[in-house]
Amino acid sequence: MSVTFSAERYSSDNLTVATIECKGDNKFNYQNREIIILVDVSGSMSKSMDNLKLSLKCFRRLIPNDFQLTIIKFNSESKLIWSSKHHTIDDFDNQIDGIEAFGSTDIGGAVKKAFRLISKSMSWIILFTDGESTSGIYQKRYDLFKLIADLPSGCKIISLGYGEQYSPKTLSILGEYSHVDTSDKIPLILGSIYGEITTTWADNIKITFEKTPESKVFGCDRPGNLYDGRKYVYGVIDNKSNTVSLSYHDMIEDINVTITSKIINVAEVPTIVVDNKYRCKAKDLIETMVKIGDKNVVINELKDWNHNETKELLNNVLNEFDKQNNNYVEGICTTLNRQSSYDVVSMMTSLQREHSNQMTKYYEK
Numbered sequence: 001m002s003v004t005f006s007a008e009r010y011s012s013d014n015l016t017v018a019t020i021e022c023k024g025d026n027k028f029n030y031q032n033r034e035i036i037i038l039v040d041v042s043g044s045m046s047k048s049m050d051n052l053k054l055s056l057k058c059f060r061r062l063i064p065n066d067f068q069l070t071i072i073k074f075n076s077e078s079k080l081i082w083s084s085k086h087h088t089i090d091d092f093d094n095q096i097d098g099i100e101a102f103g104s105t106d107i108g109g110a111v112k113k114a115f116r117l118i119s120k121s122m123s124w125i126i127l128f129t130d131g132e133s134t135s136g137i138y139q140k141r142y143d144l145f146k147l148i149a150d151l152p153s154g155c156k157i158i159s160l161g162y163g164e165q166y167s168p169k170t171l172s173i174l175g176e177y178s179h180v181d182t183s184d185k186i187p188l189i190l191g192s193i194y195g196e197i198t199t200t201w202a203d204n205i206k207i208t209f210e211k212t213p214e215s216k217v218f219g220c221d222r223p224g225n226l227y228d229g230r231k232y233v234y235g236v237i238d239n240k241s242n243t244v245s246l247s248y249h250d251m252i253e254d255i256n257v258t259i260t261s262k263i264i265n266v267a268e269v270p271t272i273v274v275d276n277k278y279r280c281k282a283k284d285l286i287e288t289m290v291k292i293g294d295k296n297v298v299i300n301e302l303k304d305w306n307h308n309e310t311k312e313l314l315n316n317v318l319n320e321f322d323k324q325n326n327n328y329v330e331g332i333c334t335t336l337n338r339q340s341s342y343d344v345v346s347m348m349t350s351l352q353r354e355h356s357n358q359m360t361k362y363y364e365k
Contacts, residue, residue: 001201001252003226007209007244007263016209016263018244020231024201024252032251033122034068035197036114038107039099040129042075046101048130048162051183055128055160055190056096062194065089070117071096074110075103076135080117105131108138108147111174115152122251123155124197130162132170144173154203154251156225158193199228202248202257207233209241209263264330278307286317286333295321 001024009016037056045052056071063069071082082095107129114125133139138147151157157175161168164181171177178189203225226248247258289297298314305311317332 001250003202003246003248003257003259005244005246005259005261007261008266009239009241009263010266016241016244018207018233018246020205020226020233020246022201022226022228022231024199024228031066032120033197033200034070034118034120034124035063036070036072036117036123036125038078038110038114038125038127038129039071039073040075040105040107040110040127040131041073041099041101041103042105042131042134043102044105044165045130045162049099049101051180051186052128052162053096053099054183055180055186057093058186059190059194060089060092062190064198067198068120070114072110072113072117073099074106074113076106076109077103078106078110078113104135105129105133106136106138107133107170107174108144109136111138111147111157115150115155118152118155121154122200122203123152124193125155125157126193127157127159127171127174128162129159129166129171131165132167141170141173144170148173148175156203160189195229196225196227200225201228201252202226202250204247204249206247208245208247210243210245211240278310282310282314283333285314286329289317289321290326290329290333 001022004021005019007016007018037059039052039056060069067084069082069084070080072078072080081099082092087095107127111125111127133144138144148157159171159174159177161171161177161179166179168177168179178185180186180189205226242263243260244263245258245260247256249256285298285301289295295318298318302311302314305314313332317329321329
């Protein structure tokens with residue numbers, strides 16, 4: 001597994017984006033991981049049952065046949081209804097079609113049952129529910145906190161809240177969660193979960209900025225697991241921070257790893273990348289100038305430069321280079337290295353979109 005890590009800070013409000021890029025071994029197998037799905041079949045789920053059944057069928061068709069999968073339905077009681085260990089694939093749809101909604105809800109009891117069934121070193125519990133616990137010994141959030149304190153090593157809980165009555169406060173105690181308010185979101189959310197589960201290489205990710213307490217760094221996204229592709233985490237940080245560290249547990253090698261990176265201050269420049277030719281050329285010129293320490297590399301090229309926006313930018317870079325403002329020059333290179341600047345929303349959702357296409361194919365059938 002190879003991991004690269006970097007962080008960029010924009011001068012506007014000290015917005016900082018940490019980028020983690022991971023590439024795993026192509027000879028990947030699923031023998032050390034499993035999925036346990038908890039399905040809320042209490043009476044309040046009756047209106048969401050059609051979407052729920054469709055979600056489960058789509059998800060099953062997406063998962064490789066050798067992947068260990070267990071389905072547990074629950075209301076006030078929990079019952080295993082299908083397992084890849086003991087049931088056939090052909091029987092899956094019949095079991096799902098037979099689900100009926102009735103009774104009260106004991107989320108904690110279902111989660112505890114899932115804990116007992118875990119048999120692999122990497123496990124995901126996916127919870128489908130629309131509300132809070134109304135029965136059992138885990139109705140209070142304090143009791144759920146105590147339950148999650150016993151979360152097995154290598155296990156992650158992902159919750160999907162259906163309808164408008166779901167409880168974000170409850171689901172946030174359990175772990176990551178998404179709100180499924182319309183059926184259109186099903187392919188996107190489940191596709192993203194599938195992508196994470198089938199390509200996860202590390203867990204227990206922590207990102208720490210120098211001189212900034214971790215608790216104050218992120219307010220909008222938790223790093224979660226480390227999986228193939230890029231992952232972005234952002235927040236507003238102390239402008240005194242100059243370095244950022246990424247630590248994680250490599251679940252394949254069973255080792256703890258820490259990577260430290262310098263924070264690059266990205267200069268706020270207009271989005272000038274309408275012409276890819278000049279974008280790449282400008283970036284290469286600046287990088288060469290920095291490498292050999294000679295600004296004539298840029299000056300000589302500017303004589304015949306025909307793109308006004310990048311020409312103005314290069315002149316600014318020359319001025320800052322003279323002032324030895326390395327952060328600005330490095331920041332310009334980083335900005336030019338992307339097709340567009342400040343597209344944080346696009347960055348945060350790129351991996352979701354990447355893994356949702358195949359899910360959508362099954363959903364539309």
